[in-house]
Structure formats: C-alpha cells, structure tokens
Amino acid sequence: MTDQSFTTTIGTDRTPESVTESVTDVRGWWSRSLVGDSARPGDVFTYEVPGVHRSTIEVTEVVPGQRVVWRVLDNRIAFVEDQTEWNGTEIRFDVTATEGGAELRFTHVGLVPRFECFEACRKGWTYYIEQSLGGLITTGTGLPDDEPQAVALSRTQSETTSR
Secondary structure, rough: OOOOEEEEEEEEEOOOOHHHHHHHHHHHHOOOOOOEEEOOOOOEEEEEEEEEEEEEEEEEOOOOOOOOEEEEEEEOOOOOOOOOOOOOOEEEEEEEEEEEEEEEEEEEEEOOOOOOOHHHHHHHHHHHHHHHHHHHHHHHHOOOOOOHHHHHHHHHHHHHHHH
C-alpha cells in the first residue's frame, strides 16, 4: 500500500486571489458552526460534527493567490480505533494561475491509505473541496456541513465506515 497523501485538484475561471479568499472563508464551505478564526496565520479554529469528528486547526500560512496552509493541532474521529490519526498533519491549498483562471490543488499531507479513516476522509474531503469549496469559488455559495446535503453525506460516511 502506498504512503501517498490524499490530494485532489479543481480548476476555475476565477482569479488565484479569489480562490485563496474562498479557502479562508471556511464557514462558507466546511461548517458555519466553526469556532474561531480561519483567515490569517496564527488563527486557530475548531471544526466539529458532534459524536463524529472534532478538529482544532491552526492557520500557519496564507499567501494571497498562492497558498493556504493549516496544521492539525488536535483531532478526534469517533469511528476509528486511533482517533488521533490527523494529529500533526498538514492541510495545503496550493493555487496556481492558469490561462483564464486558477487551479487549486488540495493536499492533506499525512492522510495516507494506511490510515483507518482514509476512505471516509477521502470521500469527505472530495465532497468539501470539489463540491462545496468549488461552489463557493465559482458561484459564491458553498455547501458547508450545516447544509442538508452535507449532513446526509456525513451520516452515510459514518454508517459505511462503521459496518
């Protein structure tokens, strides 16, 4: 099995600067109930789906139009044996200008296939990056986990993983 970290890429006709601006609007694409700030280096926020997943994350780098980097300070995933698999991992949003727009490459450095949560986390990140963040970037409207579609996805992932 490979130790390759999870990554996904999306393209857009928006500017690189607008892409990083959308990334830092974490309430707009991940969760409106986020606690803390997520826009500048040194900001710390907590994401939580009660009884399923809780993460405290520090923003370590923001370079408008180029990248946003987070470090997972503390994490608990209820549906796996090692609930701290994400602790110390890095979450990167690298933006590259393209002809007519930008490309966003998301990488959760350290989220690898040998992790018990990998499959469920891969599905979750794919949804949040490709659908929710992608929607926020292109239309101004994301689908954070407070939205009915996201809640249903989260339940499905939890049920699938716990079987």
